[in-house]
Amino acid sequence: MARWLVILAGGRGERFWPLSRMMHPKQFLTLMGDRSMIRSTRDRVRPLIDPDHTWVVTGQDYVQKVRGNLPDVPSDHILGEPVGRNTAPSIAWAAAQIQRVDPNGTVLVLPSDHMIQQEARFRQLVVDAMNAAETHGGFYTFGIVPTHPETGYGYIEHDGMAFDEYNILTVRRFIEKPPLEDAEDMVASGQYFWNSGMFVFKVGEFMESVERYLPELYRGLTALVAEPEHLDEIFPELPQVSIDHGIMERASNVYVLPAEIGWDDVGTFAALARHLPRNDEQNAAKGHAIFVESQNVTAISEGPVVSFIGVKDLFVVATKDAVLILSPERSQDVRKVVQALKEAQHNHLL
């Protein structure tokens, strides 16, 4: 009866182009500090769960990159999906592997591309959730206290205290990415958290829920475990469903731990810019930059020196083969450039 970590690393995000590329998505970027996002995710809970008990689910194209980022995770613990089928199949695939060797194990599921500033506090919450799961059973989520009516996240509504000893609340319902008005109401009410996509559960209980709520997925996984050599035929046929929608919204014993842990999904360049230190003229740089009489400029360079003369309110990302220059409030629109490159068939830049 051990504790296990499952890291979800299937993202193919385009919001960080040109830093991120089709073959080098966000989870492998070093956006903060000196380690990739996926490496930071693993290292953050390494005091709790060792590499032998770590599994990673990623795209087939990224298996080698995951190995490079997490060299001490056993090679056969890195599962490569032929296609992405959302989070329920990913988690269930890893859970089925864990169940075979440790049917009573407890599992922590983490996305691979988030930032958490208060790591010790986060680890304490993980320990609380795992202890509660092992004592009481159930599904545990980590609820981020919202700071603004974000429409890009899912929300979790709580329904009062579940386990006094851990400050764990009962979940009433999950809400998918809401319209702005609903988000404003939810933030004002104080009854809602952001859904961070992190989960804790006992592996047996999870697999029972898959069997009950997602029987088609369960049958597919059973076939996959029996005949792993048929991965390329079986996996694409699995139902495409999220763990939130497929399991969490249907199970009755779902809980949330209020998590004030300095969480940020760093989903856009603007989010990244908030975390960079600024000089007196409000300029910030990651990489080599020179600011001459410029203000409120953020420069991120993977190599080229980026120089500014007499400009303000800019966000610049530079690599050897692509430079992106945008107004700071336009970081959601990076995909428009990626789209233009796709249309022009400049695939070497994607």
Place this chain on the structure above:
Amino acid sequence: MARWLVILAGGRGERFWPLSRMMHPKQFLTLMGDRSMIRSTRDRVRPLIDPDHTWVVTGQDYVQKVRGNLPDVPSDHILGEPVGRNTAPSIAWAAAQIQRVDPNGTVLVLPSDHMIQQEARFRQLVVDAMNAAETHGGFYTFGIVPTHPETGYGYIEHDGMAFDEYNILTVRRFIEKPPLEDAEDMVASGQYFWNSGMFVFKVGEFMESVERYLPELYRGLTALVAEPEHLDEIFPELPQVSIDHGIMERASNVYVLPAEIGWDDVGTFAALARHLPRNDEQNAAKGHAIFVESQNVTAISEGPVVSFIGVKDLFVVATKDAVLILSPERSQDVRKVVQALKEAQHNHLL
């Protein structure tokens, strides 16, 4: 009695950094069209003067680059200066070489980093100047009709018609880079031209003037021609003086041909930007650029794709190892970045 071309290619300008570098100055850049500035300079007068009659004076470090740009110019016609000593020593060195083989030759001197749009008209003026020099003797300059009170150029004041048959005027005086007020007066008067730095003269007459007005230079050159193996000792000791100041301002028979030839010294990125075609949103690109909801942006790239989202009024220059982003009216300040790189000893970027 042939006609000769001397190209001055000693410039080490920093105003086009990061396109120009210490080892790759402006005369070797392809700022317009598909040929380097020096190659365009030569090709423009190739119908008049063939490569065997062409000489180039450049820095020792640039001799190989000149050969690469002008492969059909005889190798020993490319003179490499150990140090720059301004234009009089450069021109006199080439003139001394020409005089040895063709004492009655006529010489056209051209800087290597200017743009001339009306090439046929320019060639006609060169022919006029050479004919006049061969008939009447004297020193011939090409006066650009000023379009604005530029303080970065020298001016030439004329004194009425010299040779009716060629529309050639007598020069009264040369004026070095003037204060703005003087420049405004000169442009308003209609008596002044910009000095384009191009000259025509008979080589014997020029060398006599060097002997008369710049005897120290003449003695040095005589020594250099006698003992070319002592270049590194002799050349640095030559007097540092411009042809304008050393010869033209002192000679009595100096003439100017009014030259409406679409001349531009393309001295800054702003000057370059004026010559690029613009789209409906006033964006212009040389190299691969993508504009998304952006206006009045100029992009020059030597390789990286440069993308813009929601920005306006910018000038961007991108190379593999350096990106420069400036406000369009700040192109005189590029040296500030070069200076900062020097101070930080980032010599590989200079």
